[in-house]
Amino acid sequence: MSLDWETVDRRARSGDQPGVARLILEATEAERLAFAKTVEAGVKGADPELRWRAHVDPGPSYALAVLGTAPSAARAAPMFLRRQLRDSWPQIQFARFRQIAEARRLDWLGDLGERLCARLPVRDVWTGDEWAFIAQVLQAGGAQPPVTEGVVRGWLTRLIRPRGQRIPPLSMRLRDDPHLDLLLPGVFEIDGMGADIYNATWGAGSALPKSGIRFHDAVAALVAEGRLERKTILAAIMDRLARGDKPNALRPFVLLHDELAPTVDEIAAHALDYARLLAEGPGPIATVAQRALRALDDTGRLDLDTLLETSVPALLRKEKTLVKAQISALEKAAKREPERAGEVFETIAAAFGHPALDIQERALDLITKHLAALPTDSLARIADASTVLAGDLPARAAAVFGTTVLAEVAPELPPYAGPAPMPAPIAGAAELAEEISVLVHEETGIRWEQVLAALVALHADGRRDELAAVLPPVLDRYSGDLAEYSWNQGAALACLGAAMTAATGLPRDHDTHQRLYSAVRIAWQEGRRGGTGSDLSDGPDGVLALRVAEIAVHLNGSMMPMLVATPTHVNGSLDPEVLLDRLTRAEAEGWQPWSFDLEQALLRLPRGPVSTEVTARAAALTSPAGRQFAQWLAGGGLPDPVSELFVQRPARNQHGFVWGLDIPRRMAATLRPSRDGGLRLERQLLTLDPPKHPVWAPDRFEDRPGVPAMVLPHHREVTAAWAIGELAALADQDQRGNGRLLPLLAECTGPVGPALAYGTAYTFGAKQEADRAAAVDAFLVLAAGTEPFAGAVGAALADLASDGSVKLNRALPALTDAHRSGASAAIWELLTAALPPLLAAGHRAAPDLLEHATQVAVAISARAEIPGLAEAAARPGSSRLTQEAKRLQSALTT
Structure with missing residues (x-):
């Protein structure tokens, strides 16, 4: 029988996959090949929204038609990857798919699967359904999948987020999966794979089937039964942790590491990896590494040189618990090898550079305790290292080592020079077009002011032809921003598009013009932006849109040579003398600034009195704008609300x-x-x-x-x-x-x-x-x-x-950054205001704030009485709050 698209399409639209397969199978191979181009054209011309309107997806049937007529994998793959077919992969009846492939004796199914693998997504892989379909294609073609990120993500997602209610545990699904040995290494090698595991296991736990077992449990179970080699998995874990990733992406591998519980021999084989993780890994990873190295050290199998080398960066980590544990490990090492105690305590002195005073103090106290056992040369080097101590500790170190206290001098903050002047104005139409293109992507206030000033000035200067040559392409290229739609009515960029249209003489959109005219009129008559008849924002951002709308409405009605509100400084400030010169020119040339342009100019004038010369010249102006300017200055400008x-x-x-x-x-x-x-x-x-x-x-x-x-x-x-x-x-x-x-x-x-x-x-x-x-x-x-x-x-x-x-x-x-940058006096003022209520409430972060206050107080030689500090320092016990309160109290009174 001959194939025709009308019949195939009708059956596909009714969801009749067996019927479509039957049409293909009843045709000859020559008829199928001759029908291939018709199928391609039909699929490409099909309505992509049909599946939603008709509630029947023709995609699976189209896919069968493509498979049944395509001459090669190269022709079939692009059709399968079209969105209409791709979304339907999970609904394809694979028994029909295989039946067609066997009837045609296709030898390119493996090639098709590999081509589809190359297009598997690597982000937002939620179900793994696409991989499940491709895996069947590969199996039917007797091919193995390539180990790519898309393949590994799809494979893993399908395993840890399976479909169906009654399924075996993950350990069984992994054991029985034919691609386990090929693809599991990729889970460890590809960055971010752990995040997929984490999100499926913890972030979406309610979606997991009751029989599901978490990934680390499943892999550990396969290691225990010998299905996976323990040595290989441990090496993969260490390699993954050493290469790093985001914390949630590493968590599944940390849990797998803990589940496997490496022996001392296994830890020794990766001692250098653990040492590196302790020094450079994220906090939870460093803690795992420290625990492993401690187990190795307890058996006497951790080389002291490795311990010392690793400890220097570890002692500067922000995790205090980890640092304290490392100091304790070093103290044990000094006791175990007293002949090298000098080297050990020199290493402990690295903690003098830790940002936390209690860590610095712990290191200093420990060194002081063992002072008599230290060689003279080691003691001298430790004394030199003590110069980085902060707070009240330099004085204590000086008493211990017999050195001179170097007074800490807080850096001075240079006086603020004020805002920079505005950049040079835009010189020509081509530059204006370029700046508008940039403005669409990044709306800075400075660029907005330059664009508006140039648009008005170039238009008034008789350069309309130049604007007409360069601005329409910009309007076309960025029509989504510069044209008006229901979702961006009243936006400044949409108003700018209307102003550009007016400046170039292009036919204006009547509805847009009427809306902008209405918004400007309402703002003038009622002082209102937003609400009935106005799409403009009622906030400060709406002022810009109003000014742009004013330009769009009035640009061709009055040949305004310039805007008077263009600021003189990048913060928006406008020099009164500059505004005076602009209004003097307007009066001499007989033109009046647009209303909201003038109001914006007045709102940008500096607060406080201006020079008598400016005041006198302003009082001599006779135009309406000039008189309003003079009255504004005489009234002192805008008072603080x-x-x-x-x-x-x-x-x-x-x-x-x-x-x-x-x-x-x-x-x-x-x-x-x-x-x-x-x-x-x-x-x-x-x-x-x-x-x-x-x-x-x-x-x-x-x-x-x-x-x-x-x-x-x-x-x-x-x-x-x-x-x-x-x-x-x-x-x-x-x-x-x-x-x-x-x-x-x-x-x-x-x-x-x-x-x-x-x-x-x-x-x-x-x-x-x-x-x-x-x-x-x-x-x-x-x-x-x-x-x-x-x-x-x-x-x-x-x-x-x-x-x-x-x-x-x-x-x-x-x-801390503000203090180190020179704002110590202001930070001290902040701290003295923040500490009393936090101390009274017993806030858990109060000790950290007290510690920071001590550093600032010492730097600026502060002397002050902070309410609640003496009471906190007098509390019994040795809590950190009490210790830090005593430290600050001592710094303020010594």
Whole structure:
């Protein structure tokens, strides 16, 4: 019989795989080969959404048709890899698949399987269904799979996340798997494989079948019964741990190591590997290595040179328990080999460089205890090493070794030179097009200002033809950002696309123009952004969109030669004399700045009085813009609004269950203007009522932190109040990236109110190191200024730590970095504000904060009385809190 696509397609759409197979089998081989191109065209032309609308997937039947007509694996593989067929692999009736292959006597099934293996995913492998299908193809073709990352991930996922309710344990599935010996080594060799095991076993434990056995248990069982060679598995484990990976990806191999419980002989065979892991491995891995080396040392089989060499980096690790255990091991070694005690205690002296004072003290006390047994040359070298001791320990070391105390001098923080001037303006249309392309990918406030200024200036300068030549390709290339859609209405980039269209003379979209015109009119008449008739944001970011919309609406209606709001400094500040010159030019040439361009310019003027010359020249202006400028200066500019803290609590239902974000609380801020300055932008910017409940992962300013910071460069508390949710989410939701706003606010001016203080405290406790580094940068800039701020940040940090909103163990390294960078005085002010409430509450991180305070106090020779410190130091016992309190008390009074 002859094959026709209409019949094949009809049966496929009804899910009739046996019917499609029967059509193929009843045809001759010549008919099948002749029908191949028709099948390819039919599959490519099929509706990809049919499976969802018709609730029947034609993909499995199409796959059978491809197999039954393709002339080679090279022709079949691309068709099988099309999404419509690939998604249907698990539903293919493989008995029909094999029947067709046998009828055609295909010798390329193995080749097909290998080609499909090459396209197996290496990320987000959830079920392993694709591998299960390919494994059947390979088996039918008598071929072995290539050992690639995609193959190993699919194989492993299929084993540890099997389908079906009644299945044998993992150990049995592994034992019976035909690819165990070929693919299991790849689990140890490929980075990240342990994460797949971890996520399946621990992260999704509820999805595991009841008969499932965890990976390390299963492998250990196969080793115990001899199916897997113990020596090979141990070597693979050590190699995996030595090459490193993320902690959760290494955990299954650590558990397998512990399950196998290596003997002393096996540990000795890998002694150098364990030594390296102790020195360089992640904390849990180093602990395993230390335990193994200790077992080796207890039997006298650990070479002392290996112990000493390994101990130097180990004694500087941040894990205190591990360091203390290593010091104890070295002390035992000194007792065991007294003739080399000098070398051992010189090694212990490496702990003098540990950042924790209690570790430094432990090493110093131990060396002092054995001082009489040390050779003179070793003692001299240990005395030299003691110069790195910190806090109160240099004085104690000087008394022990008879050396001179070198006074610690805190580095000085250079005065802040102020924000840099704006870069040179964009010179031509080609450069403008290039900058817009970059802007689409990275919306910085500086680039926005340059682009807007250049677009207006080049258009007014009669260079419309140049703009028409270079801007349309940019509009086409980035239509997803620069064109308006339902999801980006009111976005600044969409408004920019409309302004570019106006500048080039292209036909404008009527609906877009009307929406932008309406938004500008409402902002002018009602002083409102957002709400009915306006798609613009009501926050500081909406000011930029409004200004761009104003350009788009008015660009061809009034030949404005320039924008007056373009800042003179990168923080958004505008020099009053520069604005005066611009308005003087406008008056002389007979043009009036656009309304919101002028208002933005006024909001960027520095706070405080200006020179009498500028005031006098401004008073002489007669244009409406000139008179408004003069009145603004005479009134002292924008007064500071009232910023107050507002506590957001999670939403709970009537039974007390949390809806949405489950955190103890989140601090927000309200804003109220202290007076009405008469600007339409001012009213909405200075009025803020945060929602009652915290917002999940707020991201208003995530991609463009410089934009809101440049709206009110001399009232940073306002921007901080609008952005505090983003900063808080860095700590209480472990978000990332929003810390970039903080250094930008630090470069602005104005008092540090509660929003900025709490925002800084939240960012100090951010999960991501880059965000904490941003907090340090901001702190250094603030410390170099004149506004008091550190005490407020310290009080905020203590408050947020009281209920776990901020984890102090995250903040401490950042505080240390700020101290070492020269902000010691400000850090001391922060600590003296944070310590009293933390001491009163007995916070678990208080000892660490006390230790850090001792280092700072010694560096700046601080003398102060900290409430609660004397009481903590007088407590009975030898807890670390008491010890560190005594240490700080001594440093403050000695």
